[in-house]
Amino acid sequence: MLLMLYLIAITAEAMTGALSAGRRGMDWFGVVLIACVTALGGGSVRDVLLGHYPLTWVKHPEYLVLTSVAALLTIFIAPLMRHLRSLFLVLDALGLVAFTLIGCMTALELGHGMLVASISGVVTGVFGGILRDIFCNDIPLVFRRELYASVSFAAAWCYMGCIWLKLPAEQSILITLFGGFLLRLLAIRFHWEMPKFHYNDEH
Amino acid sequence: MLLMLYLIAITAEAMTGALSAGRRGMDWFGVVLIACVTALGGGSVRDVLLGHYPLTWVKHPEYLVLTSVAALLTIFIAPLMRHLRSLFLVLDALGLVAFTLIGCMTALELGHGMLVASISGVVTGVFGGILRDIFCNDIPLVFRRELYASVSFAAAWCYMGCIWLKLPAEQSILITLFGGFLLRLLAIRFHWEMPKFHYNDEH
Amino acid sequence: MLLMLYLIAITAEAMTGALSAGRRGMDWFGVVLIACVTALGGGSVRDVLLGHYPLTWVKHPEYLVLTSVAALLTIFIAPLMRHLRSLFLVLDALGLVAFTLIGCMTALELGHGMLVASISGVVTGVFGGILRDIFCNDIPLVFRRELYASVSFAAAWCYMGCIWLKLPAEQSILITLFGGFLLRLLAIRFHWEMPKFHYNDEH
Numbered sequence: 001m002l003l004m005l006y007l008i009a010i011t012a013e014a015m016t017g018a019l020s021a022g023r024r025g026m027d028w029f030g031v032v033l034i035a036c037v038t039a040l041g042g043g044s045v046r047d048v049l050l051g052h053y054p055l056t057w058v059k060h061p062e063y064l065v066l067t068s069v070a071a072l073l074t075i076f077i078a079p080l081m082r083h084l085r086s087l088f089l090v091l092d093a094l095g096l097v098a099f100t101l102i103g104c105m106t107a108l109e110l111g112h113g114m115l116v117a118s119i120s121g122v123v124t125g126v127f128g129g130i131l132r133d134i135f136c137n138d139i140p141l142v143f144r145r146e147l148y149a150s151v152s153f154a155a156a157w158c159y160m161g162c163i164w165l166k167l168p169a170e171q172s173i174l175i176t177l178f179g180g181f182l183l184r185l186l187a188i189r190f191h192w193e194m195p196k197f198h199y200n201d202e203h
Numbered sequence: 204m205l206l207m208l209y210l211i212a213i214t215a216e217a218m219t220g221a222l223s224a225g226r227r228g229m230d231w232f233g234v235v236l237i238a239c240v241t242a243l244g245g246g247s248v249r250d251v252l253l254g255h256y257p258l259t260w261v262k263h264p265e266y267l268v269l270t271s272v273a274a275l276l277t278i279f280i281a282p283l284m285r286h287l288r289s290l291f292l293v294l295d296a297l298g299l300v301a302f303t304l305i306g307c308m309t310a311l312e313l314g315h316g317m318l319v320a321s322i323s324g325v326v327t328g329v330f331g332g333i334l335r336d337i338f339c340n341d342i343p344l345v346f347r348r349e350l351y352a353s354v355s356f357a358a359a360w361c362y363m364g365c366i367w368l369k370l371p372a373e374q375s376i377l378i379t380l381f382g383g384f385l386l387r388l389l390a391i392r393f394h395w396e397m398p399k400f401h402y403n404d405e406h
Numbered sequence: 407m408l409l410m411l412y413l414i415a416i417t418a419e420a421m422t423g424a425l426s427a428g429r430r431g432m433d434w435f436g437v438v439l440i441a442c443v444t445a446l447g448g449g450s451v452r453d454v455l456l457g458h459y460p461l462t463w464v465k466h467p468e469y470l471v472l473t474s475v476a477a478l479l480t481i482f483i484a485p486l487m488r489h490l491r492s493l494f495l496v497l498d499a500l501g502l503v504a505f506t507l508i509g510c511m512t513a514l515e516l517g518h519g520m521l522v523a524s525i526s527g528v529v530t531g532v533f534g535g536i537l538r539d540i541f542c543n544d545i546p547l548v549f550r551r552e553l554y555a556s557v558s559f560a561a562a563w564c565y566m567g568c569i570w571l572k573l574p575a576e577q578s579i580l581i582t583l584f585g586g587f588l589l590r591l592l593a594i595r596f597h598w599e600m601p602k603f604h605y606n607d608e609h
Contacts, residue, residue, distance in 0.1 A: 018400070019402050021400065022400040022401060022402025023402050023403070023404070024342060025399050025400070025401050026399065026400065027396065027397035027398065027399045027400070028397050028398055028399075028400060029352045029353050029356070029397050030343070030352070031400050033352070044252065048251055048252070048454055049450065049454070049461060049464070050459075050460075050464065051254075051457075051459035051460065051461075053253075053254035054253075054254065055252060055254075057319075057322075058252070058253065058315065058319050061316060061318040061319050061322075064318065064322065065318070075400045078400070078402050081402075082404070112464065113467065115467040115470065115471070116463075116464050116467050119463075119467075119470065130541070134337060134540060134541070134543075135333070135337070135343065136342065137337075137340065137341065137342045137543065138543065139430055139542065139543045140436070140541065149435045149436070149439070150435050153435070193433065194433035194434050194435055195433065195434055196431050196432065196433045196434075197424070197427065197428040197431070197432060197433070197434060197437050197481045197484070198428060198431050199425050199428025199429050199484050199487075200429070201429070201488070221603070222605055224603065225603040225604060225605025226605050226606070226607070227545055228602050228603070228604050229602065229603065230599065230600035230601065230602045230603070231600050231601055231602075231603060232555045232556050232559070232600055233546070233555070234603050236555070247455065251454055251455070254457075256456075256457035257456075257457065258455060258457075261455070261456065261518065261522050264519065264521040264522050264525075267521065267525065268521075278603045281603070281605050284605075285607070337540060338536070338540070338546065339545065340543065340544065340545045
């Protein structure tokens, strides 16, 4: 089931990446690259930081094909995308939590402690979007809109909590997925935001 | 011969990197760093992604000396550079194809399949320029002008085709170099471009 | 003593990272992430480039806690920060030289030569700041103000010189720390700058 979710998540993330590239007027090749970076970049950064080789897409190059096809498809159905915004927010929320879960599990399997595992989860969850914004020369959105990185962080610690309580693996995954997903949807619905820090040298 | 081409390529790429840094008014140290990143960054990203240690410039630090000297030289001959534009386009085209070839060969030697090898080639070919543009706070040019990343991609698959046809190694390299080089020059001459994807949320 | 200096350095760097994030109006989560990247990013880039696993913060996750706490503290004492500017410049200078030293020593311990070790020192010293500026969508400051990257480079070669002269380890460290620190303070005081390279295609 987690694999299923993962495939949906990388497809959805690839499509948001393709739209970002389209906002910058990139050519088709750029659209495909930004889509792949958005979908697979978080996991790649995690694996490079943890020294966990081979990377996911090196082991399963078919994921690259999936994200590339999703990116090209996005170009053709772009006019429809405006009507699918809600669907995308839902898929993206699912993806965020699924990525986070996979990141935590990867680090735990490698024998890392809970703190490193939670960082691994957040990196997997949010770095795809950060890389997308850096490549498109934007300030990363991740830290400027409704709870997003924080949802990833909360989901990571929810999963750690479940493990600490020695819940069965399946149950831990379901609780985390459901909890994180709900938190993200509530944050979107009620515009929950983290407090912001504004600093100005001039005063 | 491939080593010869590689040395010419990193020198030419270092000089384009130095000019980019000069457009941003960086100091000499920044010029040298941007030059090294442009020339050696593509191969470094590839090696980090594939877990292929040590990196090229760690094994051959003399390449760093070469690119640094090329960068400093660029500062002094900058007024001449305007008249050498065509020469640079030719060297850069050669470099793009040589980098791509080396990237493909590296991945194949590590035992990866053709899809991963072609990605490895494109990453080696274009990431130096992408990193240069990110460091200089530009939107990566690679995806906005005439066929460039696409030439790298085509060259990678041309080489894969040669291997699949079991042509001798030397012949495969020559065909790829010549074909890729020609394609890039034609793209520049006739302003061939990939179709662009423009997306606007506002409509 | 070097560990002590390292802890002071990552705290000071975390606080400068937090202020940068504040200038961009990021939320608390972003502030913590930028602080961690600024403080631990230089060493992480070095370790990834050299294939030196596990990374410092994976081995010592308590450093992440330290930098996160420093970042959150910065939010609350931000109004005071304006009066502490000189203190910060001093701590940052100490940090720059300490990072550089640690980077050189890490590479030498891994058996690399002096050229690679000096690059390792400079990368450790300046990449935290470069990543901070890339994440905040600024042109890296490192190459635009008074001698900074150059101080890191000079400190690296000062240390290499001490080793080449076969001075005892402690003495080499002290000479490098003091020399680099003094050079940076003099550069700030007298606005010493590297010459800049300005290039303009239009002429």
